Amino acid sequence: MKTTSGPATFTPWEDIDRVDPSVYTDEAAWEDEQRVFATGWNFLAHESEIPNPGDFVVRYILRDSIIVCRGKDGVVRAFFNVCRHRGMQVCRAEIGNTKRFTCPYHGWLYDTTGRLTSLPLERPFFAADGLDRERYSLRELPVMEIIEGFVFGSLDPGVAALEAFLGDYLWYLRIHTRRDPAGLEVIGEPQRWLVQANWKIGAENFMGDSYHAQYTHRSVFEIGLHPNTASDFKGTGRRNGVHVNAGPGTMAFARQSAAERGYPDPMTTMFERSLPAEQARLLLHDGPYWPTRGHLFPNLSLLNAGARTSEDNLVPFLNLRLWRPLSAGVTEVWSWVLVERSASAEFKELSARAYTLTFGTTGTEEQDDVENFTSMQRGLYGRASTAIDQVLVMGRGVDQTHTAVDWSGPGHAVGTTYTDSGNRYFHYLYRQARRVDEQPG
């Protein structure tokens, strides 16, 4: 285990203190980004969405429609949603359970393992003794891997192994996925909605922006829905926790225990027993620390927040969301509520309510986040406005905010969440992924 302590080690991303705003509007940037998504790992589904043989969901990598299906043999596979005959979509639902995928055009039938099982007039019109059907199975995604229940896929057969891609971030992902020996599960189907803004704007909000909460979400603190209060945002407030850049992602931690975040006693006991020793030591003994926002580059966010569902009840939730870019200026958000599988039915229901009340399609915090995202994007369409560079200078030259702290987890930890370090890191990873070295300003 690498431990960072003492003076800050050199971190190349700390020099990225400006963003060229054309990355949010420019067609050339969007062309590059499509290559990034096409050659990298993309989140597709959580395994708990398709627990039974024949369960499927339809997901996307860019515009590619992909069926993620648990076959009749129990194996999860990912297929392109393309009939091998003339390319018709063989699945036109978003979710379900089936014995076969049927092409409506000519009636080619595929089973849940992707095998072509029958086609009308096969004999004698395709071949006298039948077609070589194995050749016409649904085309599988070149790469699909499941890690900690998360199903990822790539269009690129040459992509690095998922575990190698996740690197140090896997350690942080496991804070969520290993807190329950039974793992996590989704609560129902994902919400989907459109945001008229570039995908990176929302992604960066989760990658590195704890600063906005005290002002953007002030109305939610005023009405007492949020577990934090305005005093938590003072320099010494306990929300002023630790921000970590690790592998291809970030995670922020509040100086609060799981109990203070609203988890009931049996669950905090479970966390202590279930978390891997290193994570348990950091969160429960070095701390208390509990994760808040997190982000896995390029476009998958995690949020462990909470809300009051009654005057005397604070309920935490775990939100997973994907920022699927449709174009430079339009993003489709997919958002799931994850929950500890061993939690009580009552906790699961309240947790989903706490999410709905604050985040997602109608959330009282999301409403104002979306206002920021879309308003930023509208401004950026101006030819001259796009030439006004944005700055990521919070925490530069302020000792507290860019100095590494004693931290037993991997990666680079900063002794506050009130820093742009996470978004400097986002743009560092982004430039690496695009293989450009912008020099804005």
Place this chain on the structure above:
Amino acid sequence: MSSQAERAAEFLFREAALLDHGDLDGWVGLLTDDIEYKVPVRSTRYGRPEDEFSRTSFHFNEDLFSLSKRAERLKSAFAWAEDPPTRTRHFISNVYVVDRDGDEQIRVRSNLMLVRTRFDDARSEVLTGERTDILRGGEESLRLARRTVHLDQTTLPAGSISTFL
């Protein structure tokens, strides 16, 4: 139209006017203490339309506490999504009484079209769906006790919904 349906339609039209005029205190005043207000997530599925609605995933899954908090929030000087306010237009049509439970409770179905217009954008966002409501109360004062909205959209066109459906 039966007199009950007329009464229900009158209630729904007045309720829509409160929402569209931003009188959220007035709107909360129309709710019973045990209000259950649900808008389930819809996903395209093969088979029957009613199977498309989630039992566990919602756009709204509210009680009086959460609806009151949502309304209270919008009065804050820091509720950016509604300052400047969104212009909303709730169109309610096809109102009919499904059934009744004595004189005190009726179940009403209607169509909803919500058109949202914001800033100087010439385009509006449209949400459509079917409401099933339970209205309770005597001659003088009907109140909303249950609402379920079955939306037509599975992917919502709007960035975030800051009004009520």
